[in-house]
Amino acid sequence: GSVFAHLVQAPEDPILGVTVAYNKDPSPIKLNLGVGAYRTEEGKPLVLNVVRKAEQQLINDKSRIKEYLPIVGLVEFNKLSAKLILGADSPAIRENRVTTVECLSGTGSLRVGGEFLAKHYHQKTIYITQPTWGNHPKIFTLAGLTVKTYRYYDPSTQGLNFQGLLEDLGAAPPGSIVLLHACAHNPTGVDPTIQQWEQIRKLMRSKGLMPFFDSAYQGFASGSLDTDAKPIRMFVADGGECLIAQSYAKNMGLYGERVGALSIVCKSAEVAVKVESQLKLVIRPMYSSPPIHGASIVAVILRDRNLFNEWTLELKAMADRIISMRKQLFEALRARGTPGDWSHIIKQIGMFTFTGLNPAQVSFMTKEYHIYMTSDGRISMAGLSSKTVPHLADSIHAAVT
Ligand code: PMP
Numbered sequence: 001g002s003v004f005a006h007l008v009q010a011p012e013d014p015i016l017g018v019t020v021a022y023n024k025d026p027s028p029i030k031l032n033l034g035v036g037a038y039r040t041e042e043g044k045p046l047v048l049n050v051v052r053k054a055e056q057q058l059i060n061d062k063s064r065i066k067e068y069l070p071i072v073g074l075v076e077f078n079k080l081s082a083k084l085i086l087g088a089d090s091p092a093i094r095e096n097r098v099t100t101v102e103c104l105s106g107t108g109s110l111r112v113g114g115e116f117l118a119k120h121y122h123q124k125t126i127y128i129t130q131p132t133w134g135n136h137p138k139i140f141t142l143a144g145l146t147v148k149t150y151r152y153y154d155p156s157t158q159g160l161n162f163q164g165l166l167e168d169l170g171a172a173p174p175g176s177i178v179l180l181h182a183c184a185h186n187p188t189g190v191d192p193t194i195q196q197w198e199q200i201r202k203l204m205r206s207k208g209l210m211p212f213f214d215s216a217y218q219g220f221a222s223g224s225l226d227t228d229a230k231p232i233r234m235f236v237a238d239g240g241e242c243l244i245a246q247s248y249a250k251n252m253g254l255y256g257e258r259v260g261a262l263s264i265v266c267k268s269a270e271v272a273v274k275v276e277s278q279l280k281l282v283i284r285p286m287y288s289s290p291p292i293h294g295a296s297i298v299a300v301i302l303r304d305r306n307l308f309n310e311w312t313l314e315l316k317a318m319a320d321r322i323i324s325m326r327k328q329l330f331e332a333l334r335a336r337g338t339p340g341d342w343s344h345i346i347k348q349i350g351m352f353t354f355t356g357l358n359p360a361q362v363s364f365m366t367k368e369y370h371i372y373m374t375s376d377g378r379i380s381m382a383g384l385s386s387k388t389v390p391h392l393a394d395s396i397h398a399a400v401t
Contacts (some may be wrong), residue, residue, distance in 0.1 A: 014134050015374055022372040030370035031388050033379040036186070036351045037255060038318055041385045046318070048253050050310045054300035064296075069289045071280045073102020073261075077295040080302035081261040085215060085229050085246055092236050096269035099276040101262050101283065102290045105255075106216045106247030107135065109262040113212060113243045114143025115282045116264075116275075121210065123175040127168070129153070131376065133186045136179065136214075145177065153188045158344040158356060160190050169203055177210045182244075183228040184217035184350025187378040191221065191349050197231045201238065211235050211242040219251040221349045223319035225312065236265050248298055250351065251315055257294030318382070322351065325384045329353075332393035339400060351382050361399040369395035 012020050018034025040046050058064060072078065078100035082093055092098050103109040118124060126145045128136050129152035137147045150172070151164030169178060180200075185191055192200060204211060213232050219225045235242050247260040262279070266272040283289070301307045330345045345353050357365070357377035365371045371392060373379045384392065 018372050018374055021366075025370055025372075027370040029391060031372065031383070031391065033371060033373045033383045033392070036250065036380045036382065038250065038253060038351075038382040039385070041321070041387075043383075043385055043388070046253055048311065048314045050301055050307050050314055051252060051254070051297055053307065053310075054297045057300055058293075058296055066292070069102070069292050069295075071101075071283050071289050072276065073290040074292065074295040074299060076303065077102055077259075077299040078261060080299055081246055082263050084225065084302060085218065085232060085244055085263065086236055086265075087226070087229070087233055090233070090236065092265050097266045097272050099264050099266065099272045099279065101276070101279050102295050103245075103260050103262050103283075104258040104287070104290060105249050105260040106214065106245050107139065107260075108258065108287075108290075109245035109247070109260045110136070110139050110212075110214060111143055112279065112282055112286070113245055113262050113264070114140045114145055115286075116279055117177060117210075117212075117243070118144030119282065120278060121177070123173065123177060123210070125173065126177040126179055126212065127172055128179045129181065129185065131187060132179075132181075133214075133216075134374075140179075148172075148176075150178070152185070153190060153354070155356070158190075158354070159347075160192060160196070162192070162196055166199065166203060169200070169209060170207070172207070172209060175208050175210065177212055178204060179212050179214060180231070182213045182215035182218065182232050183221040184352075186216070186350070187352050187374070187376060188354040189344075189348025189350050189352050190354070192231075194230065194234075197234060201235055204235075205238060205240055211240075213242060213244045215244060216247040217250055217350050218246070219312070219315045220319055220322075220351060223316040225251075225315070239267070241266055248294065252298060252301070252311070253318075254294050254297065257297065258291060259294030259298055322381045325381045325389065326353065328386060328389045329381075329384065329393060332389050333396060336393055336397045338393070338397045351380055352378050353381055354378055355396070357396070357399060364399050365395040368398065371395050 022032040082098050082100045103112050126140050127148050127150045130149040140147050150168035151161045154161035218228045221228045242265050244263045249255045264275050301311050326346045333342045355377040359375040362375050
């Protein structure tokens with residue numbers, strides 16, 4: 001018999017498992033609103049024009065080779081990524097206080113940052129929002145940190161539980177790590193206001209809490225890369241330290257290229273050099289060095305003013321289509337007289353709507369309407385189109401009446 005015969009069948013991932021179930025459904029009206037991946041009005045995955053152009057440039061460049069990248073990845077990509085998130089005129093960059101390493105998308109950046117902190121930071125507890133992206137607790141636990149939660153979402157207002165957030169962070173042991181969603185909070189779509197961010201910053205700095213920003217949606221929340229980076233830049237402007245995990249999955253549509261970056265903003269250039277040397281020791285035995293293609297695409301786009309501008313327009317178009325889906329779904333429910341206040345659909349920010357539908361209602365919608373989503377009632381607005389809004393509205397109406 002097999003030495004693995006004793007294994008139990010593991011459950012599917014709560015988010016990626018939604019797609020597995022969707023793929024098995026033969027219904028022609030099925031709709032996948034599980035995974036947060038952008039679709040066009042026609043329901044098709046989108047490769048940005050600017051990405052096609054960058055790839056063409058890369059193919060035409062016969063001097064390109066397939067040698068290993070350094071452990072830290074593509075150095076030009078790292079510099080441009082730090083500028084994108086911190087701002088071109090960031091004093092921290094100018095003072096060489098930022099170290100950036102290319103990682104395997106947002107997930108890989110979080111994992112490398114988590115392992116670095118577990119090895120070298122004096123506090124091993126990380127506070128994550130309640131609720132959060134399902135992969136967060138697993139990433140940080142396996143990185144060697146202890147995961148605790150802080151209050152974030154208030155189901156009764158479908159908004160931010162700001163009082164609860166301040167209380168929980170105020171009660172955290174000094175020095176604790178705090179994971180912050182830079183914008184477009186997943187799964188709730190609820191972000192603090194700039195005034196609230198300022199209060200969070202003051203509280204965290206006064207207690208020496210270490211900010212770890214997860215920036216998976218820069219540009220997707222407001223449509224502006226700079227606006228969405230504002231909370232991070234406020235924390236960097238005070239001269240304090242922080243970590244930032246960046247993903248190009250959503251905002252450049254590079255999902256499967258697995259391209260992202262981890263930046264650590266330090267107090268001095270001297271410290272940043274040492275931090276980078278230790279990051280290399282985390283990365284080398286994990287995957288040795290990161291892949292070359294995705295980072296090359298990003299570098300081509302970020303270094304060229306015309307391509308960069310073209311990217312911002314395509315990004316804005318994606319963000320605008322999602323906002324338009326919010327309005328259409330909200331109107332469709334109003335037209336049906338669906339009981340309840342659905343204004344959170346238009347108030348929430350980013351890719352997802354946290355509908356408030358419970359697991360029983362979600363499973364009803366899957367069974368009767370072939371609509372697939374995570375059991376917490378989160379729907380990916382990026383997977384909707386004008387054609388599919390009525391079907392979704394019918395199913396929500398039936399589920400709550
Ligand atoms: N953080 C959050 C909050 C996310 O929603 C995601 C994507 N679902 C990620 C990180 C990382 O995704 P990726 O590894 O594909 O960049």
